[in-house]
Amino acid sequence: MSIDSRSLFVSTARFSSSSSSSSSSSSSSSSSSSSSSSGKPKAGKKLIDRLSAVVDAFHERKLPPELRGQRNNVRSETDMINVVEQRIWHSMEEGQFENLPGKGKPLKLDTNPHADPAEDTLYRILSKNGCAPEWVELNKEIRSKISEWRMSLKKAWATKGSGDHSEWVERSEALKLQLREINDKVFRYNLIVPFGRQMFSLKWEKELGYLEEK
Secondary structure (H helix, E strand, C coil): CCCCHHHHHHHHHHHHHHHHHHHHHHHHHCCCHHCEEEHHHHHHHHHHHHHHHHHHHHHHHHHHHHHHHHCCCCCCCHHHHCCCCHHHHHHHCCCCCCCCCCCCCEEEECCCCCCCCCHHHHHHHHCCCCCCCCHHHHHHHHHHHHHHHHHHHHHHHHHEEEEEEHHHHHHHHHHHHHHHHHCCCCCCCHHHCCCCCCCCCCHHHHHHHHHCCC
């Protein structure tokens, strides 16, 4: 028997709203009727608590055994990753990864089961013809320009350290313009790249902070 947590929440919300409306109507009635209905809010609260406990138990069962029974602790994605890594290491120590089917044989990377079939076919056609997708070429271009820009920033920063403030101001304005051009390319790259491979744009203050730390 499976429990739908969403339906439990909806039923809880409906019951709480109906109980609140009934309590408001009972307060506007005579004192005798209010005294007779004083037990309803308490009963409603108990039912809500029981439903909440069921929902908590349902979510608790979704967790690995290593993370159950820790309601007062904040569980994050890192906790889940740590559990997975521990299980992998235990399996390796027990030899469960030995003598697997296909051991010592090359991997078949012709198809990607997680990619869209149309995109996967397109990438294979491009690969056979010695071409790369647009986002791959754009990634190379962005990384090359970032490397060159940081070298220029480092040289300009050296002039500031030598006391030539006017040259630093002039060169920093040109570097800021180049920074905006690089970030425009990063923005375009993030629009066409597959999900999960996006890049962070450059920030002027952050780049200067790296130089100050050195």
